[in-house]
Amino acid sequence: MSEDKKNTMTFQRMICDCADELRDYWLVRQSEQDIKDIMALSISQQRMIRKVWRMTRSRSEGIMLKELAEKLSLSSSAVSVMVDAMVRRGILERQVSPDDRRRVMIRISGNGKEIDEKYDRFFDDISARFAETQTPENLQIFLNVLNDLNIFLDKQNKEK
DSSP: OOOHHHHHHHHHHHHHHHHHHHHHHTTSSSSSHHHHHHSSSSSSHHHHHHHHHHHHHHTTTTEEHHHHHHHHOOOOHHHHHHHHHHHHHTSSSEEOSOOOOOOEEEEEEEEHHHHHHHHHHHHHHHHHHHHSSSOHHHHHHHHHHHHHHHHHHHHHHHHH
């Protein structure tokens, strides 16, 4: 097996291992209720909350379902079903656009914001703790590589 192939396999395993370790680290530091709230959501629903939260931070009116579906790389009908379930659970809200009554806008509810803020606090804490263990140079290299990975993945998603 070539060295490049070995490195590619190692990279893939390390990414998955980091995700598993972060999940385990998070779980042992949460209350039972927080775990129930988060674990009751599918990975797709958790991902949807994060997307809606990020997309609406500068757009308080919300986002259109079609736009959310595009960002999630899912069909509008699949996203609509997920949004309906999350509206029933009080995590997302649907509102008619004040500008155009045919447009329905989606945004995160107060309950959904609480869930997302728990994630943010956790990741802020673990990120700061990790950064403290790194030299400024290593941290910059790591951030550059993560940025390159994000750019690559974003480009791959857009080509899809």
